[in-house]
Amino acid sequence: xxxxxxxxxxxxxxxxxxxxxxxxxxxxxxxxxxxxxxxxxxxxxxxxxxxxxxxxxxxxxxxxxxxxxxxxxxxxxxxxxxxxxxxxxxxxxxxxxxxxxxxxxxxxxxxxxxxxxxxxxxxxxxxxxxxxxxxxxxxxxxxxxxxxxxxxxxxxxxxxxxxxxxxxxxxxxxxxxxxxxxxxxxxxxxxxxxxxxxxxxxxxxxxxxxxxxxxxxxxxxxxxxxxxxxxxxxxxxxxxxxxxxxxxxxxxxxxxxxxxxxxxxxxxxxxxxxxxxxxxxxxxxxxxxxxxxxxxxxxxxxxxxxxxxxxxxxxxxxxxxxxxxxxxxxxxxxxxxxx
Numbered sequence: 001x002x003x004x005x006x007x008x009x010x011x012x013x014x015x016x017x018x019x020x021x022x023x024x025x026x027x028x029x030x031x032x033x034x035x036x037x038x039x040x041x042x043x044x045x046x047x048x049x050x051x052x053x054x055x056x057x058x059x060x061x062x063x064x065x066x067x068x069x070x071x072x073x074x075x076x077x078x079x080x081x082x083x084x085x086x087x088x089x090x091x092x093x094x095x096x097x098x099x100x101x102x103x104x105x106x107x108x109x110x111x112x113x114x115x116x117x118x119x120x121x122x123x124x125x126x127x128x129x130x131x132x133x134x135x136x137x138x139x140x141x142x143x144x145x146x147x148x149x150x151x152x153x154x155x156x157x158x159x160x161x162x163x164x165x166x167x168x169x170x171x172x173x174x175x176x177x178x179x180x181x182x183x184x185x186x187x188x189x190x191x192x193x194x195x196x197x198x199x200x201x202x203x204x205x206x207x208x209x210x211x212x213x214x215x216x217x218x219x220x221x222x223x224x225x226x227x228x229x230x231x232x233x234x235x236x237x238x239x240x241x242x243x244x245x246x247x248x249x250x251x252x253x254x255x256x257x258x259x260x261x262x263x264x265x266x267x268x269x270x271x272x273x274x275x276x277x278x279x280x281x282x283x284x285x286x287x288x289x290x291x292x293x294x295x296x297x298x299x300x301x302x303x304x305x306x307x308x309x310x311x312x313x314x315x316x317x318x319x320x321x322x323x324x325x326x327x328x329x330x331x332x333x334x335x336x337x338x339x
Contacts, residue, residue, distance in 0.1 A: 039070040040241055043085055043094035046076055048271040050283040051290060052095065053263050054252040056270045061255065063248035069241050083109045092234040093245065097152050098224025102314055102332050106323035110232040113333040115246050116305045118225035119297035121216035123156035126184065126200055127191045129209035136164035145176040145189035153193035156215035158320050159222050181206060197289035205282060221309050222316040239337050247339040250302050253294050260287055305333035
């Protein structure tokens with residue numbers, strides 16, 4: 001039987017209603033009882049994008065229903081605070097960087113990571129292919145464009161400088177907004193901070209030959225990328241439902257890795273702009289660059305919050321001044337609700 005799938009959005013993003021296939025479940029009565037309960041709303045931030053494919057796939061293929069949890073997906077407006085709806089109770093979970101979660105906790109937001117979605121930090125340094133910059137150590141005296149003194153690209157830049165023994169005073173940091181392509185192609189800056197699975201892909205699509213340089217050492221990371229945060233009340237009172245969400249998301253990540261082409265078609269039901277072959281090809285390029293970022297962290301099960309990385313991150317963020325109130329790593333994440 002077809003079912004109605006709902007994605008909640010602000011006025012800028014219309015509600016999408018579509019029919020999808022419902023997967024099997026232990027018994028019809030069990031599933032009906034489970035999914036008729038109060039919904040958990042997951043905030044996906046800003047506009048629909050292929051980066052949210054695990055949630056689209058989990059919804060479209062009935063994985064949330066199979067896990068016995070009622071879920072609504074909600075995209076934020078561009079002017080909405082990352083944790084605003086979480087604080088008001090309009091969302092119970094939110095897609096956010098692990099570093100953003102720590103920053104939120106430092107500012108008294110009652111949030112904790114229940115899963116790490118990317119085990120490789122996605123923010124990188126992007127330079128022209130013929131640039132003399134080969135590593136972080138080469139940045140001294142060069143200009144670097146970043147959207148502003150906030151967010152994952154800025155945090156990654158600070159981590160990159162710190163790893164090379166440099167400070168902000170050793171480089172020329174320019175706040176360029178989201179104009180990385182124009183700033184780098186025009187020579188306004190020598191390098192820009194961006195995302196390996198977004199900005200770097202767009203440079204290539206526009207015909208500019210670029211290289212990416214890792215900003216966060218994958219062997220000894222000091223930052224955690226995209227994660228799934230939950231408010232502490234939901235963790236305490238609806239832990240089983242959170243585990244059900246993670247079960248569905250884990251299944252979706254595994255599906256995406258095995259079925260990228262089908263994933264694009266599923267995502268097209270949730271992304272209004274994904275209508276032409278050109279747009280789908282661009283989304284596929286982004287997805288292909290994203291899949292390696294979502295793979296398991298060494299021997300740790302998929303979605304696990306790596307305790308060592310979280311401990312290193314809270315120390316780095318405090319020492320670098322990103323946060324001014326210390327945060328204990330064990331307060332920033334929990335692995336207790338993993339499937």
